[in-house]
Amino acid sequence: MSEWVARDSGQRGAVEQEPHPALRSTLSRGQAEDTAAVLRVVSDPTRLQILSLIHHSDERRIRVVDLTRALGLRQPTVSYHLKVMNEAGIVSRDPVGREAWYAIVPQRLGMIADLLR
Amino acid sequence: MTDLRLLAAQAAAMADPDRLRLLALVLTDPSSQPTAAYLAGSFGDQVAIVRHLEAMADVWLLARVGDPHTPGYRPTADAIVRFGGAAIGAAPYRDGPVVDAGNHKQLMDRVVDELTDRFSETFGRETVERFVRESYGLLADRASVQRYLPALTARFATDRLAALAAPFNGVDASGSKTISDVLFVCVHNSGRSQIAAAALRSLVGNRVRVRTAGSTPAGMLDPGVRDELARRGMDRLAEIPRPLTEEVVRASSMVVTMGCGDACPVLPGRRYVDWPVEDPAGRSPDDVRRIADEIIDRVHVLLAEIDAGPD
Incomplete structure (x- = not known):
């Protein structure tokens, strides 16, 4: 996660500068950057749909095969999106037998649930 | 997938630390619709702030109100619901909202009165009250917004009621294909x-x-x-x-x-x-x-x- 944030910050010139005095808020700089990094990763309709399917599933966790079926997408595409969200600390991966179950990381649940409201 | 696309655009627009902090300022502003000049304070340089505000308005997170040449920026229901917690600094997720209107009760009663008047042609008092209570509950989930809870609730409930009063203006995160x-x-x-x-x-x-x-x-x-x-x-x-x-x-x-x-x-x-x-x-x-x-x-x-x- 931290690696991802660092890479993301490097691409954005504005982030390096101190914010305008008017841009100070109760949110700390670190929190704001962390949140922005998550938003950047999920700012994609397919990823949002994956998160929505996980969030609204009965067990709050889902397998790749469920996602490919629901989305009509190929397995490599779904796996790629899950991999990116897993590396960004948004989605957890839990291998059970020969399958892996994906869920929303508890610390991100509030934010993701808000987005999907 | 209209609304997922809009949501993706909103998330992309807010994937910027400065915008998150700016949205926090807008959300907590006492006037509820600050101008760029006001947000820039006495420091003069408004260009960056206007750019951020306009980018947020482009994806329906802010609505321009008042004088079109020096508009105020009012947070939309989307901004409050989807990004309010992220911008203001959400408390860690808990099992459910703990709602204690406590000393906010008087204020909330007044909000119900005002909204009942405003939507008298469409909704009864019970409906308005239920919406205000529900909105309060949704927002009360975050300890960090307690101070602004009455103002945010009033705004949020108003937007939700206004959306309901119009036929399908609602937000459909499941991805409706209707052109909205x-x-x-x-x-x-x-x-x-x-x-x-x-x-x-x-x-x-x-x-x-x-x-x-x-x-x-x-x-x-x-x-x-x-x-x-x-x-x-x-x-x-x-x-x-x-x-x-x-x-x-x-x-x-x-x-x-x-x-x-x-x-x-x-x-x-x-x-x-x-x-x-x-x-x-x-x-x-x-x-x-x-x-x-x-x-x-x-x-x-x-x-x-x-x-x-x-x-």
């Missing part, structure tokens, strides 16, 4: 797109989100067009000419272009329509009237298509 927003684009955003937008707004109210932009926006509305819109009682439905950005297009499901040719960015998944309509700029009042008639006819046809739903 239209972007009208012309060259200067001072004539054709303004007529089209004003006409559609007058027909649908809040039911369809209507926006305009110009590939090379003029400084103000064309005077002839302004007079013609005034004659039809639609001048208040026009806006200040705005530049066409990729962000605006990204947040739209349907784009109607009128003579801006290649300048309109073409993004996959949007429905594009081009209307070959003459430019009313500098034309005689009769010509402007004829052009307006033609545009308004086209808007009626467009609305019929939108209402008929997807193919």
